[in-house]
Amino acid sequence: xxxxxxxxxxxxxxxxxxxxxxxxxxxxxxxxxxxxxxxxxxxxxxxxxxxxxxxxxxxxxxxxxxxxxxxxxxxxxxxxxxxxxxxxxxxxxxxxxxxxxxxxxxxxxxxxxxxxxxxxxxxxxxxxxxxxxxxxxxxxxxxxxxxxxxxxxxxxxxxxxxxxxxxxxxxxxxxxxxxxxxxxxxxxxxxxxxxxxxxxxxxxxxxxxxxxxxxxxxxxxxxxxxxxxxxxxxxxxxxxxxxxxxxxxxxxxxxxxxxxxxxxxxxxxxxxxxxxxxxxxxxxxxxxxxxxxxxxxxxxxxxxxxxxxxxxxxxxxxxxx
Numbered sequence: 001x002x003x004x005x006x007x008x009x010x011x012x013x014x015x016x017x018x019x020x021x022x023x024x025x026x027x028x029x030x031x032x033x034x035x036x037x038x039x040x041x042x043x044x045x046x047x048x049x050x051x052x053x054x055x056x057x058x059x060x061x062x063x064x065x066x067x068x069x070x071x072x073x074x075x076x077x078x079x080x081x082x083x084x085x086x087x088x089x090x091x092x093x094x095x096x097x098x099x100x101x102x103x104x105x106x107x108x109x110x111x112x113x114x115x116x117x118x119x120x121x122x123x124x125x126x127x128x129x130x131x132x133x134x135x136x137x138x139x140x141x142x143x144x145x146x147x148x149x150x151x152x153x154x155x156x157x158x159x160x161x162x163x164x165x166x167x168x169x170x171x172x173x174x175x176x177x178x179x180x181x182x183x184x185x186x187x188x189x190x191x192x193x194x195x196x197x198x199x200x201x202x203x204x205x206x207x208x209x210x211x212x213x214x215x216x217x218x219x220x221x222x223x224x225x226x227x228x229x230x231x232x233x234x235x236x237x238x239x240x241x242x243x244x245x246x247x248x249x250x251x252x253x254x255x256x257x258x259x260x261x262x263x264x265x266x267x268x269x270x271x272x273x274x275x276x277x278x279x280x281x282x283x284x285x286x287x288x289x290x291x292x293x294x295x296x297x298x299x300x301x302x303x304x305x306x307x308x309x310x311x312x313x314x315x316x317x318x319x320x321x
Contacts, residue, residue, distance in 0.1 A: 007031035011076040011118070013063055013109050014083030016042030018186045019124065021050075022219045023080060026227060028055040036072045038062045041086050041186040063105035066112060073116030078230065081109040082124045084153070087187040089278050091149035102153025103160075110164045121161065122173045122230060127215070127244060127287045129155045129176060136286040139176070139240045148280030158240075165238045172237070173229050178244030178287055178303070181310035182219030183317060189251060190310055193258040194318040201264040207277035210252035210269075214285050215244040218306035221299040228297040244287040249303040251277070257308060261315035 008031045014020045015035030024047050027033045033056040035047055050056035061068040063083045073079060085091060085101045106123065113121050128151030130137040131144030146152045158174050165172040185191045196204055225243040233239040252271075259267045275283040289299070301309065 008077045012080045018184050020082045021046035023223045024050045046184050066108045069112040070115045073112040076118050078120040079113045079118050080122045088150035098149040098153040103156045106157035120171045123161050125174050125176045126154045132282050134284040136288045138288040174240040175243045178215035178217040180217050180222050183313040190314045197262040203268045205270045210271045212251045212283045213248040216249050216303045216306045217244050218301045241292045242287045242289050245299050245303045247303045249307045257311040
């Protein structure tokens with residue numbers, strides 16, 4: 001728990017990326033921020049406003065470089081670890097990717113926090129740790145193992161954080177996200193669909209039959225939830241929270257909204273076959289947000305509302321005004 005009104009010094013690993021940059025925008029209101037990012041998908045433009053007036057500083061470095069990450073962690077109060085493979089499907093082409101950018105990078109961030117004397121650690125995990133389960137999952141519902149390499153790396157990261165919390169007294173927080181959407185996106189169905197409609201405006205090809213349905217979380221709610229957890233969570237070692245709306249949105253609905261937001265509103269949608277979009281994809285998932293709700297936090301936007309907002313925001317970025 002963070003004492004209200006006290007300035008905090010934050011290190012955000014992956015802070016120039018999609019979620020990280022939005023988090024940095026909020027964290028600079030609370031104190032100095034160091035952004036550590038390898039800039040593989042992150043952009044300095046995403047954090048340009050935070051860099052003004054030296055409220056934040058950017059350290060370009062790789063989370064696989066433990067000495068560099070340890071040096072960056074010193075003299076901070078909290079580490080937010082958001083760096084990861086940004087696209088789960090990439091792991092099918094390079095199977096070491098999630099091991100390196102997920103599991104090893106998370107270990108390095110934890111070890112850097114330990115060596116740097118940082119006592120608080122917030123880990124961005126994922127609902128993919130629940131595996132291929134189509135019933136709503138609470139924080140203790142881990143009866144099935146992940147089915148993607150991305151999910152496996154998040155599961156391993158959670159286990160390591162738990163061990164660091166027990167062995168070294170780290171105050172750890174795990175937030176299992178739904179599918180985060182919004183402006184500055186670097187991956188995901190909405191951005192993918194919009195880019196496809198630029199490449200071939202006459203049609204949109206969709207992986208899978210379109211009936212896949214997942215909880216979509218607007219990035220503004222994601223950041224608000226992360227800060228709420230940091231401010232309010234206490235007592236558990238580590239504290240684990242689902243961060244998602246209680247409902248879902250189908251891929252079919254997302255495709256229809258993207259076509260409607262594109263210059264060619266008559267583009268036809270061509271669906272694939274099968275329930276999965278790709279091997280390792282969980283076709284339908286639902287996450288219970290009850291634990292955070294009991295503490296007083298609820299997301300502002302339903303999954304459908306988050307998707308509708310995000311399509312408008314991403315379409316503006318991809319197609320222009």
